[in-house]
Amino acid sequence: MPDTQGTIAEFQSPQGVRERCVALPDIPGGVYTRKDKAKEEDFLAIDFYDPRIGLCPKTWSTSPGTMVRDIAATGQSQADYERVCKGKDVPSTVKKLAVYKQSMNQNNTSGTFSMAALLYYHFARYFDTSVAVPVAVYREMDRKQHYQRVTKRGDALTSSGMIAAGWKHLATAEADPAHFGAAASLFTSDRSKVFGCMLKGKGERYGAEINGVRSSWGTVQNEEFQRTAPYTALGLDLPLLQAIDEGKRLAFRDAKVKKDTVDASAFQMMYWMKELTEVVLLDYIFSQQDRIGNIDFQWKWYWLDDGKVESQDADSKLSRRDMSKIKVPAELAGFSPVLLQRTFLNDNDAGGRVEYVNFAKKTGMLQKLRHFSADTFERLQRLNRDLQDGGAVLQYMKAQFVLDDKQVNQIIKNTRLATEILQDTCSIGKLRFDLDAPKQFFLTGKVEVADAAC
Structure with missing residues (x-):
């Protein structure tokens, strides 16, 4: 306890x-x-x-x-x-x-x-x-x-x-x-x-646009997840908008992925890409073995009002294939809002144990990333220093969760490995920090690229 x-x-x-x-x-x-x-x-x-x-x-x-x-x-x-x-x-x-x-x-x-x-x-x-x-x-x-x-x-x-x-x-x-x-x-x-x-989770289950085609459980479906449009774009060493276009082109070779993704906008792709880097990072740290097929979404409206990006939840359970049937609320019609899927991780219970298969690690998900959030990268490095030095987060983790020493040590080790992987990619100039500001892109049409110390 x-x-x-x-x-x-x-x-x-x-x-x-x-x-x-x-x-x-x-x-x-x-x-x-x-x-x-x-x-x-x-x-x-x-x-x-x-x-x-x-x-x-x-x-x-x-x-x-x-x-x-x-x-x-x-x-x-x-x-x-x-x-x-x-x-x-x-x-x-x-x-x-x-x-x-x-x-x-x-x-x-x-x-x-x-x-x-x-x-x-x-x-x-x-x-x-x-x-x-x-x-x-x-x-x-x-x-x-x-x-x-x-x-x-x-x-x-x-x-x-x-x-x-x-x-x-x-x-x-x-x-x-x-x-x-x-x-x-x-x-x-x-x-x-x-x-x-x-x-209590909320949201609906993604189709192949995020969960992939799921032809088989285990390694296969984790590799198929990496062939979705947003994950493919994450692995391309190109400026963000070019990576998005090329990621979709490559992913759409699979007819089911293409049909479920419905040619997502750059704004949608940016949110998906940022969210998926966070999913992969958390899953890597906690050795999650049952992620693919368990990623959910909720619809959300976005619009511009007096130079600001506003948003509200959309009350719909329709799949992305049927998104054209989701009606714009009357009070938003004058703002020409856009509809996005935002990602929810409701099912996280197959992580944390040493015995679980860490599919993010097994299939090299972090090594393939070429786009990342500068803020997330800085927080990861700070977390790694804390866990390695016996800092406040490590003491918190030991006190607040019912974990044995092996489970704690696995989290410490995985955090260190995740940090080293991304630092290595950064140090050779292959990691672009361009995922921090999807809302700013919606406002200005420009991609912001941040600096981060490797």
């Missing part, structure tokens, strides 16, 4: 087990928004034993989890709702509040490490990323209550695949933690509580 000085909310199960929900303190040097803090407070206020809260097992995809829902408007009791609830879709009377995820890494299961979502949240704020990473908090729950209300039903509702294996292992562990080999990654030290993270 974290040795935290963060904000703590305490709850008590019907059996008298005291649980904690913890919003970790800010990472040193991190940039947090009012919305981040408001979301942390929302999570801290969720009491699993409030009769207005329903807990349902996640029975789709590959990893078990607990769907946390506000059922006040249903008129059902907590017990009645939990007896029948299942599936992704919920009626309009139910509000989706969060997902509660625990670690699960047994045989035949999908890799899930609950600390990964917390690491991604706080380190994304350290890097002040353009890519959106959801707020996450640490959460405990009475082991026996979790088994009775969630796990038992998750096990009963699933019969095949990694999701079923995950629920079965979780049921075995919660019934007898003393004989579960990975108990330390799943339960508090006294084994009375499950621990994990609570978060």
Whole structure:
């Protein structure tokens, strides 16, 4: 459990087990928004034993989890709702509040490490990323209550695949933690509580424009990801606008990539390129093994008003192929706004463990980059110095996350390697720092190139 000085909310199960929900303190040097803090407070206020809260097992995809829902408007009791609830879709009377995820890494299961979502949240704020990473908090729950209300039903509702294996292992562990080999990654030290993270992502899944064609899992799909238009452009040693045009030309040799990308504008490509460098960097540092196919987006309108770039979310779940069907809001029609996809990293739970395959490292993603953000590069170098010298971020990481020495040392090593790779590319004049200002390009039509010390 974290040795935290963060904000703590305490709850008590019907059996008298005291649980904690913890919003970790800010990472040193991190940039947090009012919305981040408001979301942390929302999570801290969720009491699993409030009769207005329903807990349902996640029975789709590959990893078990607990769907946390506000059922006040249903008129059902907590017990009645939990007896029948299942599936992704919920009626309009139910509000989706969060997902509660625990670690699960047994045989035949999908890799899930609950600390990964917390690491991604706080380190994304350290890097002040353009890519959106959801707020996450640490959460405990009475082991026996979790088994009775969630796990038992998750096990009963699933019969095949990694999701079923995950629920079965979780049921075995919660019934007898003393004989579960990975108990330390799943339960508090006294084994009375499950621990994990609570978060809520948003957005829709990208198609081949970002996730690639995904002909096969593993190395193949990670290499295909590097043949998307924005990633191809990132690897070209050309001025940014030329790299964008050539990146699209090369990527559009694949008919599916071309169809899904819909000839993205330079403004869209700049945001994608900046966001993908951040994704690759975070994934390299945290040894993420399950990124491709799990990158999401949300539509956003951009327009110019009195010499300033303004933006607002677009309320649409349509794919990029159907973006022409998204109507301009009446209040924006006079500004001729443009529609962009902004990237969301909601699914980060297969990172942080030494046992995971680091596909960003394995497929040489950082070595291929020829365009980068000067600000991100400076922050990376500062982080590396801190971790190597035992600085404030390293002390924060050791205190706030449930990580063993091998996991901490892997993050330190990967950060050093990432820094050295980009420094080497920079030192031979092959890294252009031209991704810091997509909004400025939208305003002026000019690409700004920054200086950065290698």
